Amino acid sequence: MSLSQELQTALVVCFSAVFTQNILLTLFLGMCPFTSVSREVRTALGLGGAVVFVMTCTVVLNWMAYHWLLVKLDLEFFRFVLFIVIIAAFVQFVEMVIDRYSPRLYQNLGIFLPLITVNCAILGASLFMVIRDYTLLVSLGWGFGAGVGWLLAILAMAGIRQRLDESRVPVGLRGPGITLIIAGLMALAFIGFSGVLG
């Protein structure tokens, strides 16, 4: 595959990760923070931004570790442990760097970073990258697109939920129940995008 071809594939993968194959609404990754942190637009934006950054970087790092280390050593089954360790180490590292150089950013983003280590969307993105056999450049597009897709979904949900406070919801549905129904409606809407890439 030539470079321009690869670039094109990366763009298509990135676009489809945001809209047609949204990591949250079609692959169901990262649901836990999605239901618990989506109460306010500001926090949703903070967490979403952190996810975009961490996901892009860890997918690329994991690609390198997988293809340059594990495949060479014939240790593919070991990837679960390696990916988790890389993600945890990376998040810790970023936390320290931000804390040192930008205390302001740390205050806004700091509380979200430890949460991200256990966010299944981050590990899921890397596992999908392995299963779908992406090249390095395409992985970059996938990681970034998946992160942006997640940000988009949680932001939209937070916006809707802020308005929901005013409305009367049946007792049993309050909280997670109604969130899931909204997520279902959003997923329906996102299915509409699937024709775009044809």
Add this chain to the structure above:
Amino acid sequence: MNGTPKTSRAILLDGLWHDNPVFRQILGICSTLAVTNQVLNTTVMCVSLTLVTAASCLTVSLLRHWTPRNIRMMVQTLIIASYVIVVDILLKAYWPQMSKNLGPYVGLIITNCIIMGRCEAFAGSNRPLPSLLDGLACGLGYSLVLLVIAVPRELMGMGTILGYPVPYFVDIWDPWVIMVMPPGAFFTLACVIWVARGLQARKEST
């Protein structure tokens, strides 16, 4: 039971209903939604998850005196990851088609907050046997919800159960394709939570 405050019966009941991880805590629903479009996939996922939870709880409990407190999260994650690797390899070796169907969701058992939660909340401070039981109960409680969601989804989406068409039902039912697609998962889970919470609320008020 050896001075433990909770009886085995209480542990089992808590895991299955009172503290059911999905109804009560809305944890670990990623895989709840992703694999429940077919009953067969769901069953395999449930078995894997229950085994991993029980085994990890047992191991964490056995090692609880030797695990330094400040790195216990990492140790727990590694224990869980090792069991997931075992399950993944077994599936790949003996049932490659199923391994392909479940895709990355087997690996995602590692980040399923339920297991981590149980290890942290119960196994870390209890004896091995109750911990094993607790892990088993939580895994079973989770499986129960998964199956409750999977059965209507496959039935209404394709008119089949475990891949076999249901007699009579297929003839009168027009499959709702939406049920096997992602939005169906959200709607079904929302309904299940609605019913469960409604029941629990009614019980508490009487």
